[in-house]
Amino acid sequence: MPDARGLAVSGLERISGGASRETYRFRLSWDGGERPLILRRDPPASLIETERRVEFEAYRAFHGSAVPVPEMLWLEEEDDALDHPFFVAEELCGHQASPQVLLSGAYDRVIPRLAERKWMILGEIAKADPAALGLTAVMPAPPLDACWRRELDHWEALIDRDAVEPLPITRAAIRWLRANPPPPAQKLSVVHGDYRTGNYLFDEAGEIHGVLDWEMAHLGDPLEDLGWSLQPVWSFGREGLAGGLVPQDEAIAAWERASGMKADPAALTWWILFNCVKGQGIWVGSAKAFTSGGNRSPIMVYPAWWLINAQDRAMLKVMERL
Structure with a gap:
């Protein structure tokens, strides 16, 4: 978001479960906007070893189709920003999964x-x-x-x-x-x-x-x-x-x-x-x-x-x- 001003993250919390990715929810706000988002980050060792680009692209491929999925926003495949690769997606709020x-x-x-x-x-x-x-x-x-x-x-x-x-x-x-x-x-x-x-x-x-x-x-x-x-x-x-x-x-x-x-x-x-x-x-x-x-x-x-x-x-x- 190179043109956004006043970017701020609030309400960061980890969502329980997720043995193959660490999952967090947070709110991103900026001058003129706010959005609830999800961050999925690779853990130190995973229940299964998978490629996060494959997951990201699978979501993107089905977005807007008869298969409902959240919108994928950003993928980072390097470790320098958050110690492990991650991606950010929209949060679909108000629903159950359990x-x-x-x-x-x-x-x-x-x-x-x-x-x-x-x-x-x-x-x-x-x-x-x-x-x-x-x-x-x-x-x-x-x-x-x-x-x-x-x-x-x-x-x-x-x-x-x-x-x-x-x-x-x-x-x-x-x-x-x-x-x-x-x-x-x-x-x-x-x-x-x-x-x-x-x-x-x-x-x-x-x-x-x-x-x-x-x-x-x-x-x-x-x-x-x-x-x-x-x-x-x-x-x-x-x-x-x-x-x-x-x-x-x-x-x-x-x-x-x-x-x-x-x-x-x-x-x-x-x-x-x-x-x-x-x-x-x-x-x-x-x-x-x-x-x-x-x-x-x-x-x-x-x-x-x-x-x-x-x-x-x-x-x-x-x-x-x-």
Whole structure:
């Protein structure tokens, strides 16, 4: 803002959570204006290591589309200003994100509408053309028949690197995934990478106002995102309900209507199980970051304490071994 005068930051506070980025809200004021903003900064060690330009460009690509996202304003990739790279975005005020709030009973009346919106927005992401959005310039585009292998290789390597104890159920799931690969992707899609209850802003009418946390965005099989959204740990204890919201077949039907694609049951099962492995890679990685001293924030160890055993049980459930 080179022409602005009287620039001042006020009300700076850190928002809890955010294990892959530090997130702050603040108000920026200047002569003649004021705006609530969000700052996302890289932490010393992250739950997942990601490229902030990819996240920034994913947000920018979908801004103003059928996929609601906050406006991205500035990206700084050097360390000299705030010790770590960061970006600044508009704050979408007055909405909720917490799964605990959503599933408290207060929103039961609008959950069917919200669930339909959730999976229809995911279908819009799957339907979008990555090249037309300009994202092939910042995200590698794998061949359609290699999407599954690239992702499984990546997350298995992270588990190999970070696991501090044996993970026999996870290793069994990986063996099954390699022995039973899915068909090639129907199309190359933008994959949000963490599309779940808790990563979107909603209101009391059941509308979704912002899809957040694009730090794991990449190009790949659209069933990967759908599988993550149906991962059993994201039912938050509400057995049989996708994302803790509605039966799985209703979620899939909404996604199919919006995306124009079909979710082959066998291929979708493969991607749900893969996402259980991916989840375990995230949880053991966060534990490693905490125990090694790279990041002693409680948010780093909480997912491991809460989810490693739950993720094992989810894998057994998907493999029909529980």
